[in-house]
Every structure is written in C-alpha cells, then in structure tokens.
Amino acid sequence: MSSTGRPTSRDVAQAAGVSQSTVSLVMGGKWTGRISPATAQTVQEAAVRLGYRPNLAARNLRLGTTRTVMLIIPSLAAPFFGAVHAGAARVAAEHGFGVVVYPWPDDAGPADSPFAAPHEAIDGILTSSLAADVVSRFSGTPVVMLDSDPEGGATTVLFDVAEGMRAVAAHLAALGHRRIGHVAASIDQWTFRIRGDALAAAVRAMPGGSLIRASGTLDVGSARDAAGELLDRHNRPTALVCDDDLMAAGAYKAARARGLDVPRDVSVTGFDDLQLAIALEPELTTVRLPAEALGAQGMTALLGLLDGGRPRPRSLPGELIVRTSTAPPPPPR
Numbered sequence: 001m002s003s004t005g006r007p008t009s010r011d012v013a014q015a016a017g018v019s020q021s022t023v024s025l026v027m028g029g030k031w032t033g034r035i036s037p038a039t040a041q042t043v044q045e046a047a048v049r050l051g052y053r054p055n056l057a058a059r060n061l062r063l064g065t066t067r068t069v070m071l072i073i074p075s076l077a078a079p080f081f082g083a084v085h086a087g088a089a090r091v092a093a094e095h096g097f098g099v100v101v102y103p104w105p106d107d108a109g110p111a112d113s114p115f116a117a118p119h120e121a122i123d124g125i126l127t128s129s130l131a132a133d134v135v136s137r138f139s140g141t142p143v144v145m146l147d148s149d150p151e152g153g154a155t156t157v158l159f160d161v162a163e164g165m166r167a168v169a170a171h172l173a174a175l176g177h178r179r180i181g182h183v184a185a186s187i188d189q190w191t192f193r194i195r196g197d198a199l200a201a202a203v204r205a206m207p208g209g210s211l212i213r214a215s216g217t218l219d220v221g222s223a224r225d226a227a228g229e230l231l232d233r234h235n236r237p238t239a240l241v242c243d244d245d246l247m248a249a250g251a252y253k254a255a256r257a258r259g260l261d262v263p264r265d266v267s268v269t270g271f272d273d274l275q276l277a278i279a280l281e282p283e284l285t286t287v288r289l290p291a292e293a294l295g296a297q298g299m300t301a302l303l304g305l306l307d308g309g310r311p312r313p314r315s316l317p318g319e320l321i322v323r324t325s326t327a328p329p330p331p332p333r
Contacts, residue, residue: 002332007050023047027094068098069302071295072127076103080275080291081128084146087295089127095303097123124302126295131253136317144302146294150313155305157298157314161191161271162198162286164318165241166192169202171285171320172239176328177267181230181237183223183247186215192243195271200242211236216247223250224257231258231266238266239330245270245277246282248325263327273321282324289318 017021018039025031026043047053071088073081089099096130099121104192140196143154150156172180180203185192196213203211214229217220226247227240231254240255242248250271255262262268270277273288293316299310 005206007052009052011050012043012046012052015050017044018043025080026277030079033325049302053158053256056061066123067096068100068122069126069299070100070102070122070126072102073158074103074104074127074128080272080289083291084295087292088299091293091299091303093227096278096309097303103254104204114312124306126298126302126319141187142187142302142305144305144311146298155301155311155313157294158316159191159289159294159300160315160317162194164271164289165195165198166202167318168287170198170266171322171326172241172269173206173209175326177239178206178210179235179237179329180211180229180237181240183240183242183251184213184214184215185218185229185231185243185247189219195243216250218244218246220246220250220253223247225250225252225253227254228257231255231260236266239326240266242268245272245274245284248286249280252280265330267326267327267329277321279321285323285326286321287318288321290316
C-alpha cells in the first residue's frame, strides 16, 4: 500500500503474481498480443479485489499524452452523427481514451480549435465533412478524415457513396425510369460531389436517360422547394433521387402539394437510411450507410495513427434498401 493507504500497481502485481510492467499493460489497455487473455483477466480481477485505480493523470503527464481525442461533426442534433459518435466513443473507451465533441456546421467559415494549444489538450482529431485545408489549422495534430476526399493527404475512412448512387440508378432503370430528377445538396463537400457525379454518369449510360437537377440545403423546407422546381417542369421527372433522407421528406411534401402520389406518379429515393425512412408513408427506398461503423473504424484508424502506425484508407459499402416509395413510372401523359 502507498502512504495514502491506496493500493498501488506493485500491490496488484504481487496479488496477481506478475510484474508491474504487466499490470501497466493491462490497466493501460495495451495487453492484446503481448500477454495471454488469462493473465490479463488475473490482473483485472486482482485490481478489482484490491480496489486499485490507476492514476491516469500522472501516467498521461509522464507519457506526454492526454488520452483524449476530438470528434468534429457538423451537428449534434442529426441522428446520423449521433451514430458516428456512438461508434467512435465505444472504440475510444475500449482503449482508455475520452472523446470531446466539437460541432462545426457545414456553412461555417474556417475552423479555429477550441483549445489554445491543441497539441497539449488532445492527442488527435477525428472529423467528418471538413475540408483538409480547414483541418490543417489545428496545429499539426494527427487527423483521420471521415467520408472525405481521399486525395486530401490525411488518413481517410469513407463510404462508397458512388456505388450506392449507382445502385439507386440501376434500381430506377430496372423499373423503367428514364427521366430522373436529382434533389441535390448545395453543400460543397466531397461526399455530395461524388454522389452527383456517379448519378450523372449512370443516367448517361441509360438508353434515353435524362437528368435534371435542383439544389437545396439539408432540410425539409429547402428540399421541398428544390423538388417543386423539378416537378413544375413541363416534362417533369418520373423519379426524384435525393441526396439524403431529410431531402426525400421534402420531395414527398412537394409531390403532395401538387396532387401527385408517391410512387404512382413519381418515385422518390433517399440516402442514409435514417429512422425517418420508415416513418415516411410510403416507406422510403434509400441507401443504408453504416454510420456507427464509420465512427468505430475511424477511431480505430486514429488510434493506430497515434500508436505510430500508418493506417490505410478504408471504404465502407452501403446497401440499397428497396421499400415502397419506388414503382414503375406512370404512362406517358
């Protein structure tokens, strides 16, 4: 026991019959691949029995780390980013790291760190939807980018959104649609540029295919106006492809305001597969993106970077979920 009466790592080592370095590995979450699971369990049981708690502040000061990372996301309210945080926080906790969440809206200007000296307050940054030149303002702190341009120079974990959009286009083409309307996000981000490019290429490959586009922000009202612009055309599209599920909800409202039925008069698709997708009536055909897996794999890559590794870029596939918002196009008017 120490002079304060609290158990020390030496006490745990003696109780478990191992060295102090083994105790440090186990309590620091770095034992995997170095010692056996049985030994790790013995150490953990001895620590619980003695009531031992490592002095993380002293340990971090000695190692020159904070064991804290910052997650930068556009919104705290969006369910998608809540799932990203859940995945990232779970992996961080498994390795003894804490996560500070820092919201940075899509339409905000250049980012400044919330810390006077980021390299002293956090060990690394996990960020979604920020441009590389914005992240570079964070004083050279190690960074992993989520769903961002893989050519930006940082380690990336992203969704294969191009393949997801191609799956949407193929589904609509198989139903017989050729006049496609794109309700596009007006945000200048890699993920939305890739979605738009993939959709345009897929429609060009359709015999007789045509694509028209209107843009709006990621909210129901703006998407309703953009979809209405497309539906008011003389030769209106028979299907509306939306960049996310919220925008699809706006497309539903635009259609119904014009007396059009979804999907009898116009098919609608989304992207993300939020809970909203099954709350809509009819339920929404959309692309499911594994948001929690994105956060988890992003945190895994960041911890690998902090451990001196060179994590490779990772791409997570989406999955087309076909529901009742899509059907064959109506007969020609």
